[in-house]
Amino acid sequence: MSKNPVSEITNMEDDFAKWYTDVVRKAGLIDYSSVRGCMILKPYGYAIWENIQATLDRMFKDTGHQNVYMPMFIPESLLNKEKEHVAGFAPEVAWVTHGGSEKLTERMCVRPTSETLFCEHYAKEIQSYRDLPKLYNQWCSVVRWEKTTRPFLRNCEFLWQEGHTIHETAEEAREETLRMLDVYADLCEKYLAVPVIQGRKTHKEKFAGAEDTYSIEAMMHNGYGLQSATSHYFGDGFAKAFDITFTGRDNVIRHPYQTSWGMTTRIIGAVIMTHGDNSGLVIPPYIAPHQIAVVPIAHHKEGVTEAAVALHEELRQSFRAIIDLSENSAGWKFAQYEMLGVPIRIEIGPKDIENRQCVAVCRATGEKRVLPLAGITQSLSNLLEEIHQAMYTKALANRQERTFTADNLDKMREYSTENLNLFVKAMWCGSSDCEDKVKDQTGLKSLNIPFDSQNQSGACVCCGAKAENTVLWGRSY
Amino acid sequence: MSKNPVSEITNMEDDFAKWYTDVVRKAGLIDYSSVRGCMILKPYGYAIWENIQATLDRMFKDTGHQNVYMPMFIPESLLNKEKEHVAGFAPEVAWVTHGGSEKLTERMCVRPTSETLFCEHYAKEIQSYRDLPKLYNQWCSVVRWEKTTRPFLRNCEFLWQEGHTIHETAEEAREETLRMLDVYADLCEKYLAVPVIQGRKTHKEKFAGAEDTYSIEAMMHNGYGLQSATSHYFGDGFAKAFDITFTGRDNVIRHPYQTSWGMTTRIIGAVIMTHGDNSGLVIPPYIAPHQIAVVPIAHHKEGVTEAAVALHEELRQSFRAIIDLSENSAGWKFAQYEMLGVPIRIEIGPKDIENRQCVAVCRATGEKRVLPLAGITQSLSNLLEEIHQAMYTKALANRQERTFTADNLDKMREYSTENLNLFVKAMWCGSSDCEDKVKDQTGLKSLNIPFDSQNQSGACVCCGAKAENTVLWGRSY
Numbered sequence: 005m006s007k008n009p010v011s012e013i014t015n016m017e018d019d020f021a022k023w024y025t026d027v028v029r030k031a032g033l034i035d036y037s038s039v040r041g042c043m044i045l046k047p048y049g050y051a052i053w054e055n056i057q058a059t060l061d062r063m064f065k066d067t068g069h070q071n072v073y074m075p076m077f078i079p080e081s082l083l084n085k086e087k088e089h090v091a092g093f094a095p096e097v098a099w100v101t102h103g104g105s106e107k108l109t110e111r112m113c114v115r116p117t118s119e120t121l122f123c124e125h126y127a128k129e130i131q132s133y134r135d136l137p138k139l140y141n142q143w144c145s146v147v148r149w150e151k152t153t154r155p156f157l158r159n160c161e162f163l164w165q166e167g168h169t170i171h172e173t174a175e176e177a178r179e180e181t182l183r184m185l186d187v188y189a190d191l192c193e194k195y196l197a198v199p200v201i202q203g204r205k206t207h208k209e210k211f212a213g214a215e216d217t218y219s220i221e222a223m224m225h226n227g228y229g230l231q232s233a234t235s236h237y238f239g240d241g242f243a244k245a246f247d248i249t250f251t252g253r254d255n256v257i258r259h260p261y262q263t264s265w266g267m268t269t270r271i272i273g274a275v276i277m278t279h280g281d282n283s284g285l286v287i288p289p290y291i292a293p294h295q296i297a298v299v300p301i302a303h304h305k306e307g308v309t310e311a312a313v314a315l316h317e318e319l320r321q322s323f324r325a326i327i328d329l330s331e332n333s334a335g336w337k338f339a340q341y342e343m344l345g346v347p348i349r350i351e352i353g354p355k356d357i358e359n360r361q362c363v364a365v366c367r368a369t370g371e372k373r374v375l376p377l378a379g380i381t382q383s384l385s386n387l388l389e390e391i392h393q394a395m396y397t398k399a400l401a402n403r404q405e406r407t408f409t410a411d412n413l414d415k416m417r418e419y420s421t422e423n424l425n426l427f428v429k430a431m432w433c434g435s436s437d438c439e440d441k442v443k444d445q446t447g448l449k450s451l452n453i454p455f456d457s458q459n460q461s462g463a464c465v466c467c468g469a470k471a472e473n474t475v476l477w478g479r480s481y
Numbered sequence: 482m483s484k485n486p487v488s489e490i491t492n493m494e495d496d497f498a499k500w501y502t503d504v505v506r507k508a509g510l511i512d513y514s515s516v517r518g519c520m521i522l523k524p525y526g527y528a529i530w531e532n533i534q535a536t537l538d539r540m541f542k543d544t545g546h547q548n549v550y551m552p553m554f555i556p557e558s559l560l561n562k563e564k565e566h567v568a569g570f571a572p573e574v575a576w577v578t579h580g581g582s583e584k585l586t587e588r589m590c591v592r593p594t595s596e597t598l599f600c601e602h603y604a605k606e607i608q609s610y611r612d613l614p615k616l617y618n619q620w621c622s623v624v625r626w627e628k629t630t631r632p633f634l635r636n637c638e639f640l641w642q643e644g645h646t647i648h649e650t651a652e653e654a655r656e657e658t659l660r661m662l663d664v665y666a667d668l669c670e671k672y673l674a675v676p677v678i679q680g681r682k683t684h685k686e687k688f689a690g691a692e693d694t695y696s697i698e699a700m701m702h703n704g705y706g707l708q709s710a711t712s713h714y715f716g717d718g719f720a721k722a723f724d725i726t727f728t729g730r731d732n733v734i735r736h737p738y739q740t741s742w743g744m745t746t747r748i749i750g751a752v753i754m755t756h757g758d759n760s761g762l763v764i765p766p767y768i769a770p771h772q773i774a775v776v777p778i779a780h781h782k783e784g785v786t787e788a789a790v791a792l793h794e795e796l797r798q799s800f801r802a803i804i805d806l807s808e809n810s811a812g813w814k815f816a817q818y819e820m821l822g823v824p825i826r827i828e829i830g831p832k833d834i835e836n837r838q839c840v841a842v843c844r845a846t847g848e849k850r851v852l853p854l855a856g857i858t859q860s861l862s863n864l865l866e867e868i869h870q871a872m873y874t875k876a877l878a879n880r881q882e883r884t885f886t887a888d889n890l891d892k893m894r895e896y897s898t899e900n901l902n903l904f905v906k907a908m909w910c911g912s913s914d915c916e917d918k919v920k921d922q923t924g925l926k927s928l929n930i931p932f933d934s935q936n937q938s939g940a941c942v943c944c945g946a947k948a949e950n951t952v953l954w955g956r957s958y
Contacts (some may be wrong), residue, residue, distance in 0.1 A: 042552035
């Protein structure tokens with residue numbers, strides 16, 4: 005009989021970072037490997053990724069995208085072709101110098117991202133406007149040699165998807181960039197119960213080589229921001245650097261326009277820190293590896309195990325449901341499935357059987373509900389959706405309570421001191437100097453320029469000059 | 482309007498290797514990248530892998546396995562822990578020596594296979610018999626620095642799955658090894674229509690570090706063998722090298738027993754070379770990216786496009802079905818879907834609409850069948866299964882016609898000269914000397930010792946000594 009897992013978790017109010025690491029380890033999501041900054045995704049952690057991946061992959065296919073696979077290596081000369089891009093990534097790549105016992109004539113890096121490989125391929129594949137668009141995506145791992153790492157949030161190797169598309173017109177490419185940002189926002193809000201703010205990154209925070217970078221930003225339970233996905237519009241910059249051309253409808257040779265967009269295993273960190281509590285994980289219903297855990301009560305009494313097994317058999321037709329028939333105490337099991345964040349625990353004991361009912365306990369809200377066994381599938385299906393909504397609403401309320409508006413730096417500093425972690429909305433003139441100054445003086449960095457606060461009119465929070473955009477500022481992972 | 486793609490394919494009778502390369506390229510399965518030996522899986526090639534992967538992943542989960550993800554890097558000291566294993570792999574690994582601008586204190590290889598990483602993890606995770614078994618699998622890419630490469634068959638980087646399991650007893654681990662070989666055989670025969678021969682590898686052909694290696698061997702259309710998957714029994718060799726122990730039921734500390742098993746994108750090469758013909762690919766129905774292609778005939782005539790679209794809408798509820806409404810000629814479309822190996826082409830024209838029917842043309846057999854539109858889903862579902870069976874039967878017949886039995890080396894040489902590519906079954910005493918001599922003198926290498934010909938009694942085809950096993954000999958990829 006194992007000891008109560010919950011007692012080993014640090015309270016999030018005492019030390020949020022330690023709470024996070026405790027939860028990640030005790031819930032069996034990851035293990036560290038002997039390679040610095042590389043983690044092992046254990047079955048429970050990987051199952052969350054598989055569910056996110058399956059959902060997102062379906063959304064990509066529904067919007068006309070196709071999966072491909074590019075090599076993991078990039079020759080140094082290929083990486084060097086786009087100047088801003090190489091400057092952004094070269095300092096943090098892993099270099100392969102030897103194959104077997106032979107020194108390579110040219111060293112190769114392990115992909116930190118694959119724009120260069122897709123561009124090289126597109127240059128060969130695209131001749132005419134008839135070859136456009138190409139709407140490609142790949143699922144793989146990438147390597148970035150980070151100095152400090154944290155499970156899911158920052159790793160030297162991580163899993164992700166990277167979409168790379170190429171279009172006849174700038175307008176089409178811009179539409180694609182925003183369409184995919186929307187897909188990411190939908191995933192977060194409709195499947196992960198994580199509310200996000202869509203917006204454009206400032207020039208300083210753009211992806212290396214992009215004309216515009218867009219992001220979705222989420223607020224964690226502790227008030228920190230977390231960039232949850234990005235979508236980039238490249239214009240024809242990469243096409244020019246890689247000499248990608250096509251013959252247009254007017255018979256003129258032109259450069260096409262490109263985008264890329266990505267989401268990583270980092271999103272699992274966002275899910276943990278948005279919804280988790282001092283009892284452990286709280287996993288959103290639609291991506292939970294186990295949506296329902298059936299726990300028989302007094303299972304040595306006649307008929308209990310049979311009834312629990314029969315109920316589980318029924319539920320697994322429609323849900324990812326498990327049953328725990330082990331000899332551990334009911335109390336231990338309750339704590340265990342709470343720690344694992346299973347959305348619904350079903351208790352069924354002698355009295356329930358007599359009354360043709362069971363008890364559903366919701367992890368997110370703590371609510372207990374007695375449900376008749378007749379029609380149980382429909383009741384639980386509704387309950388999972390209710391739980392999803394409750395989780396989303398709670399996360400949104402947390403963000404709203406911690407979001408302030410400021411029209412001068414003193415006010416920003418004041419908010420920032422009183423509420424260690426928060427979002428502040430404040431207008432900005434567009435200069436990098438002001439952006440740096442805000443960060444130096446308030447500790448808050450620019451997250452994005454939310455779509456709903458573009459093209460306004462006001463004064464920069466820093467220099468007082470004319471400003472058209474409101475920036476979302478915050479501390480962030 | 483593009484030119485007829487089929488005219489660009491070399492006849493397989495003239496040059497099988499060139500036919501293979503032509504088909505792979507013209508059907509758009511892959512492209513080469515600028516990294517030697519690394520290929521790009523284009524959408525159509527990747528879609529085949531996705532369908533194989535989905536099928537196999539379900540089979541793994543149905544047999545109790547869980548997916549995980551291990552880092553792609555292995556520190557040199559970790560790779561060195563098991564002597565036979567490192568000797569087998571070190572000559573062909575890619576070495577990472579630098580992270581960013583810094584030289585690493587210890588170089589790391591990109592995984593050629595992940596036994597060492599799983600062992601390191603198991604050593605930490607396993608304390609008691611209660612922690613056993615662990616039935617893990619991962620989907621990833623691996624790197625082996627091969628000198629000569631061919632699309633799918635031999636690449637410096639390839640996609641695969643690797644299962645790694647660890648058990649309380651040798652018996653359990655042995656059962657697992659054979660269970661997974663069976664799963665692979667099922668995949669090949671029930672989904673890919675590729676008949677395989679299950680057997681044990683000779684000592685010489687074992688995996689580096691394994692006690693026993695088992696394989697499934699398929700025969701390609703040209704008579705070459707292709708090892709389609711392997712499953713290894715490790716005994717407790719790795720457990721000893723990596724110091725993995727557990728407290729047994731009797732309170733004694735013991736070493737557990739391990740297995741590993743893998744299948745790669747190579748299997749796509751097997752599918753192409755088993756079923757393809759001079760018109761291009763012939764893809765087995767259950768993994769075909771497009772199972773059905775609807776081609777309207779005389780589609781400018783009134784009602785044809787509408788009827789074709791309506792039929793396609795109905796079919797895509799149950800099948801992976803596409804429709805071609807382009808302005809290309811019907812003949813061009815026929816050639817195109819033949820080249821792509823789409824199992825069923827549906828033609829529907831004015832006369833068919835009048836008669837409430839359509840014409841189904843089977844890629845594998847060339848058979849044309851008039852089918853009533855009423856009940857079309859059921860008819861096509863049956864037809865896909867029929868096609869699968871016909872493909873399997875044809876491949877099996879090819880293997881049977883090219884499989885001979887010999888009881889002396891002269892006979893083997895004779896068969897081998899008359900039939901350039903074939904399988905020969907011949908008894909073998911078990912010595913590596915005889916195995917080498919057979920290869921030198923006949924050009925045939927040992928593929929495996931088929932399960933159905935073990936424990937017999939006879940004389941070695943080479944030295945005449947007492948032999949208990951029949952070996953399957955052949956040329957192979």
